[in-house]
Amino acid sequence: MPFDPASLSYDARGLIPAIAQDAGTGEVLMMAWMNAEAVARTLETGRVTYWSRSRQAFWIKGETSGHVQTLVEFRVDCDRDCLLLKVEQIGPACHTNRRSCFYTLVEDGAERVTMAPEVG
């Protein structure tokens, strides 16, 4: 079946959540949002491109930071309202300079940071 980005189920803002997972290690790196055009651009270019809700602009991951995400695999879920992207991630995925955005563990009623920012 041909894939049409318009066939996905977007929310009221026209967005769909996209989970980025390290294609090699399986680590979940981040979750961000795409609109239909970001989906199309990601598939066309192989450079993962989100829609920045704060900037209201396309966000080619790594364009300013150099922390590029290259698309390895693109998956759609059963309800067509969530994406799973397997990626090759250069450097940290998180704006805090950590490899993953999910660096805060909740355990025994408390929060604990389990990853350090990368240096350099």
Next chain:
Amino acid sequence: MPFDPASLSYDARGLIPAIAQDAGTGEVLMMAWMNAEAVARTLETGRVTYWSRSRQAFWIKGETSGHVQTLVEFRVDCDRDCLLLKVEQIGPACHTNRRSCFYTLVEDGAERVTMAPEVG
């Protein structure tokens, strides 16, 4: 730092996306939504509990299907607006009886189902 479910960043509906990842294999199984009370119940009981948007009710994963999700690790992202749950998943996570909801691959402009429903 003590963890307070109210400290998370919920959307206009009071919901936060939660990614469920197989604690053993790293496979991403599904994404669903929680409200603050579902977060609290999940942490208290160790049984992953979502908020069903369609039913507008708590959804204790596996309560009717037997496909229980047991919480292994609970993580919050940098913006506190997405959760990553590492889980032990009994049977399929997807309502289509597949292990993961992300069984549709998009490749070369076409969709292809890459996982079969589990039998029995």
